[in-house]
Amino acid sequence: MSTRTSLRRLTLATLATFALVRVEPARGGGEMPVVSADDLLSARDYVPTRADLDQAMQPEPLQDLVQRAFGGPGGEDIGIRLRAIRALAQYPSDDAHSALLLVLESPDLQGNLAPEEVFVLQRATLEALAELGDPDDVAVITEFLMTDDANPANCDRRDIRAAAAHALRVLGSTTAQTPLRARLAVEICPQVEFAINEALRELLGGT
Amino acid sequence: MPPSRRTSRPRPWVASLIATAVLLGTGGCGGGGGIGERCDSVSECADGLQCLNHICLPRCERHADCGDGHVCRTDGTCEVVDSMVGDFCDREIDCGPGQACKLRDEDLDGDGFLAGECQPEESGGVLDDACTGDTPEEADAQCRTGTCALGRCVHVCVEDLDCPVSHVCSTIPRLIPPPSRVSSFWGCLPSTGTITYSVPTDEPYEQRILLPVPGAARSVALVASIDDLDQLVGAVSLESPEGDSLYLVPFTRDEYFANTVRHELLPGISTLTMPQTPDAPFAKGAYFVDVGSYLDLETPGTEVPDIDIIYKLDDSRHLDIRFHFLDLESHPCQDRLDGAIDALGAQESNAFQDVFLRELDLIFARAGVILERDAATYIDIPDRPDLDGLDVSRLGDLLALSEQTGGVNVFFVRTIAPAGLQGLAGGPPAPPGVPGTRASGVAIAMDTLCYEDWRYLARTTAHELARTLGLSRSVEPDGHEDPIADSDYGVNNLMYFSDHGDSDLSAGQRQILRLSPALR
Numbered sequence: 001m002s003t004r005t006s007l008r009r010l011t012l013a014t015l016a017t018f019a020l021v022r023v024e025p026a027r028g029g030g031e032m033p034v035v036s037a038d039d040l041l042s043a044r045d046y047v048p049t050r051a052d053l054d055q056a057m058q059p060e061p062l063q064d065l066v067q068r069a070f071g072g073p074g075g076e077d078i079g080i081r082l083r084a085i086r087a088l089a090q091y092p093s094d095d096a097h098s099a100l101l102l103v104l105e106s107p108d109l110q111g112n113l114a115p116e117e118v119f120v121l122q123r124a125t126l127e128a129l130a131e132l133g134d135p136d137d138v139a140v141i142t143e144f145l146m147t148d149d150a151n152p153a154n155c156d157r158r159d160i161r162a163a164a165a166h167a168l169r170v171l172g173s174t175t176a177q178t179p180l181r182a183r184l185a186v187e188i189c190p191q192v193e194f195a196i197n198e199a200l201r202e203l204l205g206g207t
Numbered sequence: 208m209p210p211s212r213r214t215s216r217p218r219p220w221v222a223s224l225i226a227t228a229v230l231l232g233t234g235g236c237g238g239g240g241g242i243g244e245r246c247d248s249v250s251e252c253a254d255g256l257q258c259l260n261h262i263c264l265p266r267c268e269r270h271a272d273c274g275d276g277h278v279c280r281t282d283g284t285c286e287v288v289d290s291m292v293g294d295f296c297d298r299e300i301d302c303g304p305g306q307a308c309k310l311r312d313e314d315l316d317g318d319g320f321l322a323g324e325c326q327p328e329e330s331g332g333v334l335d336d337a338c339t340g341d342t343p344e345e346a347d348a349q350c351r352t353g354t355c356a357l358g359r360c361v362h363v364c365v366e367d368l369d370c371p372v373s374h375v376c377s378t379i380p381r382l383i384p385p386p387s388r389v390s391s392f393w394g395c396l397p398s399t400g401t402i403t404y405s406v407p408t409d410e411p412y413e414q415r416i417l418l419p420v421p422g423a424a425r426s427v428a429l430v431a432s433i434d435d436l437d438q439l440v441g442a443v444s445l446e447s448p449e450g451d452s453l454y455l456v457p458f459t460r461d462e463y464f465a466n467t468v469r470h471e472l473l474p475g476i477s478t479l480t481m482p483q484t485p486d487a488p489f490a491k492g493a494y495f496v497d498v499g500s501y502l503d504l505e506t507p508g509t510e511v512p513d514i515d516i517i518y519k520l521d522d523s524r525h526l527d528i529r530f531h532f533l534d535l536e537s538h539p540c541q542d543r544l545d546g547a548i549d550a551l552g553a554q555e556s557n558a559f560q561d562v563f564l565r566e567l568d569l570i571f572a573r574a575g576v577i578l579e580r581d582a583a584t585y586i587d588i589p590d591r592p593d594l595d596g597l598d599v600s601r602l603g604d605l606l607a608l609s610e611q612t613g614g615v616n617v618f619f620v621r622t623i624a625p626a627g628l629q630g631l632a633g634g635p636p637a638p639p640g641v642p643g644t645r646a647s648g649v650a651i652a653m654d655t656l657c658y659e660d661w662r663y664l665a666r667t668t669a670h671e672l673a674r675t676l677g678l679s680r681s682v683e684p685d686g687h688e689d690p691i692a693d694s695d696y697g698v699n700n701l702m703y704f705s706d707h708g709d710s711d712l713s714a715g716q717r718q719i720l721r722l723s724p725a726l727r
Contacts, residue, residue, distance in 0.1 A: 032686035033696045039684075042705035044629050044667050045674075046684050078658035079706060083627040116540035116657035123654075124626035156537040159621055159654075162596050166624060190592035191534070191621075 037064065038074060041083040048083075050090040062091045066099045071110060078117050082124040089131035100129050104140065123163045130167035135175060141167050142179040145196075155189035162195040169199035177203050249284065257284040271371035275328075276304030279368075290325045297322040297393070298369045299352060299362040308363050309353040310392055312383040321381060321392035323363055329353060332360040334371065334395060341407050343382065354394065356381060357419065357518070358404020361394035370395035377423035380448075380493035389417070389448075389493040396423050399521040401640065401724045406514040412499030412507040413443070416514060420448075420481075422491045424518040426677075426722040430638040431498050432476040433510035436603070436645075439501045440512050441477035442470055448492025454479075458504055464687045469679070472501055475603060476646050478636050480677045484690040485718045517639055519724035525577045526726050527614025528567075529584040531648075533595045538621055540657035550585035558661045566665035570701065570710045574717040576726065584611070588618075596622045597652070599631065603645025606633045613640040613727055615672050616648030623652040629664075629706065630655075630671040637675035639724035649675055659706075666710050670701055676723040678716055680704045691715040 037056045040048045048056075057064045068075030068084035075081040085103055088096040107113065107121040126144060129137050144164035149157045161183070168176040177200060184196045240252040240263040249256075252263035259273070266283030267273050273285035278300045280286055288303040290296070295315055296308035302325035315322040331351045332338055338355035340346035347353050350360035356379045362369070364376035375398045380391045396402065408414050420427050433440045445454035445468055454470055457463035463471060467487075470479040479496070482489040500508030535548035545558035553559045564580055571578045588594075594605050597620040609616040615637075623631060633646035641647060649671035655664055674680070679689040681702040693713040694700060701710045712720065 032688070033682050035682070035684060035686050039698070039705040039707060042707050043627075043684055044670055044704065044706050044708075045631055046704060047625050047628065048684060052684055079627070082658075086625055086627050114657075116543065116654075119539040120626065120654055120657045123622065127624065127626050151537070154537040157539075158537070159539050159596060163622075163624075166596075166598070190590075191595045194592045195596070 038080060041068070041074075041080045041087065042077075043083070048087060048090075053087055053090060062088075062093065062095060065091065066095065069099055069103055078113075078120065082120050085121060085124040086128050089128040092132055097129075097132055097134060100125050100132070101137075101140065104129065119160060122160060126160075126163050126167040127170070130170035133171055135171070135173040137171060138168065138173050138176045138179070141171065142176070145179060145183050149189075152188065155191070158189040158191050161187075161189070161192045165192060165195035165199045169195075169202050172203070174203055259285050269368050269370075269372060270300045276300075276302065276306065292325055292327060294325045295322065296325050297363060298365045299395075300369060301325065307352040310347075310363055310381075312390075314390065320378070321383075321390050323354075326353065334360055334362050334374075335397065336360045337404075339405065339407065341409075343384065354392075356392075356394055357396070357402055357421065357516075359402065361396070364393050364395050373398055375423050377421045378491060379421045380417070380419035382417045382419075382493070391492070394421075396421060397520055398423070399523065400727065401520060402518045404516055406516060408498070408511055408514055410499070411509050411511050412501060413497055414499055414512070415495060415497050418445075418494035418496050418516065420489075420491045420494060421518065423520050424491065425522065426489070426519045426724060427481050428517045428636070428639050428724055429479045429496060429498075430476065430515040430517065430641065430644075431478075431512045432515075432638075432644065433500050433508070433512050434475075435500070435508075435510045436475045437502075438508040438510055439472035439474055439477075439503070440499070440508070440510070441472040442479050442496045442498050443472070443501075444497040445470070445479070446495040448490050448494060453494075456504065460685065460687065469690065472504065473634070473646075476634075476638065476644050478634050478638050478646065480636050480639075480723075482722065483677070483679075483719065484692070485715045486690070486692045515638070515641070517641075517724045519639075519722060519726070522721070523727050524575055524721055525579055526571060527579050527582065527584075529586060529609070529611060529614060529616045531586045531588050531608065531616060531618040533588050533591060533597075533618065533620045535595075535619060535621060535653055538653060540654060543656045543660075544653065545661075550587045554585055562661040563665045563668075566662045566710075567669055570666065570669040570712075573710070574712050574720050576721060579614075595620060596624065597631075597650055598624045599628065602631050602633070602650055605650055606648045607643055607645050609642040609644075609647040611642055613725065615675060615725055616642070617668060617672070618648055618650045619653050620650055621652075622654045623650060628652060629659075630667045632671040632674040635674040636677045636723075637725075639676070640727075646675075663706070666701065666708065667706065669710065670708065673702060673712075673716075673720060676720055676725055678702055678712075678720055681716075689716075691719065 040056045053061050065084045065088050104125045107118050141164050144160050147157050180196050187193050240246050244263045246252050246258035246263050249258040252258050256263045257266050267279035267285050270279045273279050276288050277285045290303040296302050299308045302308045306325045307328045308323045309326040310323040331349050338346045338349040338360050346355035354361050364370050367376045374395045376393050377396045378391050379394045406416050431440045443456040447453050454466045454468040500510040502508050532549045545556045547553040547556040547559040568578045568580050629652050631650045633648050637646045681689050681694040681700040682696050684704050693715045698707040699709040699711045
């Protein structure tokens with residue numbers, strides 16, 4: 001068993017024990033279970049709201065999220081880390097913005113991530129940056145839109161380009177039209193073409 | 208099996224039966240006539256046969272074996288029934304050839320249930336044929352017996368033996384106009400499978416409909432749908448057969464969880480299921496539901512909803528599963544997909560078959576549900592680049608691609624946005640076993656495999672499938688709980704909202720899961 005796996009299992013076992021201890025019986029009129037930050041950032045099919053995060057991550061939710069976004073305590077699990085990154089969009093601030101730019105630039109500071117793990121972190125970061133809505137981020141997102149395939153025949157980097165196009169759409173700056181059109185002119189992957197066209201349609205005022 | 212009604216009331220056909228018996232003979236004298244050979248008495252037929260209408264035939268076991276206007280005697284011989292138009296009847300076989308027991312809107316014998324009288328048989332559908340109409344009278348007129356219930360022609364009965372094989376005699380609630388009042392009668396319903404029928408509606412909102420839950424039903428689902436996805440649709444109130452309010456449209460999360468029956472209005476399609484917990488009896492009888500479309504929770508909509516009602520009638524536990532593959536080629540975590548990038552690859556992938564599917568199978572097996580693993584269907588969905596990387600807002604477009612009736616649908620997509628979502632459930636709950644709707648299945652993000660393993664993905668898939676089948680999260684992200692008393696709050700429960708959840712299900716959760724009409 002690898003060290004990472006052992007660490008992960010230990011973390012999960014600790015979390016499980018913690019969960020058993022902290023929960024109070026609720027049915028029949030008792031208190032509702034208390035949901036921890038780790039649980040909240042592990043939701044399978046739910047995006048935590050700002051209110052959820054504020055309640056679970058007292059007293060400094062933003063600081064806690066930034067720490068996890070960089071893989072610090074609580075962010076060793078890639079699943080939690082990527083959701084922490086995504087959750088930074090709920091805290092529009094210079095601190096959140098700076099943290100996201102830094103994560104996007106250096107997602108693997110420790111140098112121990114697999115390429116596919118880097119991908120999921122970058123994708124989450126692009127989405128979060130887009131929601132913060134800073135027009136100056138068009139340039140940094142565009143870099144990902146222009147990522148070429150290692151093997152153009154099978155569009156092996158289509159997902160990050162599609163994520164970038166989607167981010168430009170959400171960010172909503174009309175300055176993104178130029179790079180989007182430029183990429184569309186050379187793009188051969190239908191998934192990315194669709195994402196670019198959707199972004200252009202929205203940026204041009206369509207619905 | 209529901210208890211059958213018993214009655215000591217003398218039957219009008221008894222006297223004629225005795226007389227006819229003398230004419231036809233009832234003994235088994237061991238003549239040589241085989242099946243289909245001519246006879247004048249039973250003595251001319253071989254042992255085990257009877258002489259009916261001058262033909263040697265096998266002896267009967269049920270009245271239905273004898274055909275219209277005949278009854279099956281205890282010795283296995285059929286006898287013609289002699290009845291007059293207007294005679295009392297409370298089962299179809301009380302009426303002779305050419306007549307039908309037509310239900311009247313009265314409890315003629317004071318047993319608490321509607322009864323009928325023999326009337327000339329009309330043309331129309333036979334037992335189980337579909338019938339529908341804008342009014343109950345229109346629907347009844349489509350049946351030979353003049354009785355339409357639950358969207359099908361029904362024979363009235365007293366006990367199971369009055370019904371054909373594979374049918375049971377069940378209570379069926381019935382609305383009697385005017386003035387509207389509710390009663391019920393005993394009618395023959397299939398003993399296995401599901402019944403699905405549509406309820407006519409003509410109002411866009413505050414349309415009050417009868418939700419009749421027959422005695423034979425194990426569970427029921429009411430599916431409301433409209434075409435306009437910008438409007439909400441569903442039930443705004445639900446009243447029990449006893450007149451208790453079980454549900455009122457919730458305006459807050461707390462109100463949602465305070466309802467005895469939980470349900471919410473959703474865009475385009477929503478499903479209300481009962482029972483949701485084994486901790487309260489599932490009352491059979493006439494429920495009333497107000498359904499409609501709404502622009503928002505406080506503003507009536509403009510679309511007249513389509514209403515379908517689905518009953519599960521047996522304890523079947525088999526679950527058909529269909530796997531749909533969007534274009535997963537050159538996925539960012541391709542190495543971890545083990546070739547399961549399309550329908551063919553998944554069938555040959557050890558990881559998919561021996562880890563993912565095995566784990567899924569085990570989870571459902573522990574719940575007493577038999578996943579039809581060997582009969583699983585694998586379907587490619589090519590040329591949908593708009594859905595390969597799924598935005599949460601497009602879930603309905605994806606699930607509407609399902610085509611086959613029954614079971615559940617799983618759609619594997621490259622990613623789901625927002626990032627971090629590993630799966631999404633249609634509805635939930637989904638319209639059970641109904642394909643082609645915007646809630647017909649679950650979507651699973653394959654980029655989950657970039658940081659988790661196949662066994663983990665199986666748990667996520669099982670979690671989402673269980674939600675479509677009618678289970679709630681054991682604990683919600685805001686701490687609210689499901690309505691099942693023995694669900695545990697811990698992370699070991701499959702329905703725990705976070706991905707720390709394992710695969711346990713409580714006895715109560717297993718029981719509710721098995722009641723889904725999607726099982727066969």
